[in-house]
Amino acid sequence: MLDDFENRLIEGDCLDVLPELPTDSVDMVLCDLPYGTTRNGWDSLIPLGGLWTEYLRVAKERAAIVLTAQGLFTARLIMSRPEHFKYKIVWEKSKATNFLNAKRQPLRKHEDICVFYQKAPTYNPQMSEGDAYDKGVRKDQLTGSYGDFDPAHVKSEGGRYPTDIVYFKTAESEPGEVWHPTQKPVALGRYLVRTFTNPGDVVLDNAFGSGSFLVAALMEGRPFVGIEKNDDLERFKSEDLDCLDVAHRRLDRARRRLVRSGEDPGEVRGDGAPEEATPEEDRTPSLFQDMQVREVRGEAWS
Secondary structure: OOOOOOEEEEEEOHOOOOOOOOOEEEEEEEEEOOOOOOOOOOHHOOHHHHHHHHHHHHHHEEEEEEEEEHHHHHHHHHHOOOOOOOOOOEEEEEEOOOOOOOOOOEEEEEEEEEEEEOOOOOOOOOOOOOOOOOEEEOOHHHHHOOOOOOEEEEOOOOEEOOOOOOOOOHHHHOOOOOOOOOOHHHHHHHHHHOOOOOOOOEEEEEEOOOOOHHHHHHHHOOOOEEEOOOOOOOOOOOOOOOOOHHHHHHHHHHHHHHHHHHHHEEEEEEEEOOOOOOOOOOOOOOOOOOOOOEEEEOOOOO
């Protein structure tokens, strides 16, 4: 049993590693699972039945289980646990994909974020700024309870509650490298982490890829545990990709930024740690930075 797992990266099949985590040990699951929409080995579906058995064991009763999806995989994912599915958030992306099929079907400009839970989880609505506006005259319900039924003038302070559609730029629009064909933006991860957890809550990503959601957890002051199979290294033709190495280096850069700002996020431990961390100023282009369009899942890089 892995008792000391916080801020740790673990190499292995998540269905083998998850049983080693303690029961009721994580406050949020945030994962970009393989969608299974291509023939690529890295995109192979994880058996959802076994995955749900472990999710529901390691996640606390009020933990949110937040999983990205698209197309047919969204339907498969929802129907794999309909009793715990609650709603979707739609991520509107800054760049469309599916250019190979542009003459036959619409370009794709969104992905789904499916939210599951057993009991109502932490929910911190991420308010957006807006102009204050006049709500008009309404009866003051609070004072009315005590006999004063005079109407009150109500004015909004300008904050806007989030809707189920959120806009974030894709990963290639963020600073730093884009290593993985389905790499998610750290900003999206930070938004979801802030929404469904409080500082100190533990976040699990059981298929972390290049580590965007782990970086998001670290930046938001949430301990994390990451699992990655990492066994299909010859995946992108021109060079191998070691997800453990990439994630460690991204986390190290994020950790050093936090330290410089006076925070102490702690050390990141686990499998695949590089002997020397990459200096933050090392901006050597990654495999994907010089590739404007890549076709994966029948579409361009997302």
